[in-house]
Amino acid sequence: MFISIDEKASSWFTREFEFNKPFSIRMFPQYAGFGQRNKGYSLAFSAEYPANAGFTQEVNGITFYVEGNDVWFFKDTETYLSVDDLNEIQVTFKEEIITAIN
Numbered sequence: 001m002f003i004s005i006d007e008k009a010s011s012w013f014t015r016e017f018e019f020n021k022p023f024s025i026r027m028f029p030q031y032a033g034f035g036q037r038n039k040g041y042s043l044a045f046s047a048e049y050p051a052n053a054g055f056t057q058e059v060n061g062i063t064f065y066v067e068g069n070d071v072w073f074f075k076d077t078e079t080y081l082s083v084d085d086l087n088e089i090q091v092t093f094k095e096e097i098i099t100a101i102n
Helices: 007-017 068-074
Strands: 002-005 023-031 041-047 053-059 062-067 077-083 089-095
Touching: 002 053, 002 062, 007 023, 007 053, 007 062, 007 077, 007 089, 023 068, 053 068, 062 068, 068 077
Parallel strands: 002 077, 023 062
Antiparallel strands: 023 041, 053 062, 077 089
16 A cells, blocks of 8 residues: 655645644545446545544645555555646556565
C-alpha cells in the first residue's frame, strides 16, 4: 500500500472542506460508481477523526487516513491524489509490482 498526496491536492481539501488546520480526512471505499481498481467501488472522502487508523499521512496540517477495516481497498496498490486541469481532485491507481526473491 502506497498513498501519495501532492501539495495541490492538500490545498484542494483545505478549500473544499473549509476547515481550519489541523483537521483529518478519511479516505474510504464507497459502494458506488465505476472504480478503476475495485469494480463497483470508488474512493470517497469525509472530514472526521480516526477511530482505528490503519494508515495515516500528514500533509500541510491535514492528516489523511484510512481506517483499518478499509485497508483492503488500497492493498497492493499505489494511490495518487492530485488536481487536474479543471482544479478538481484526481485519483490515480497503479498496481504495485511485487517481486519475490528466492
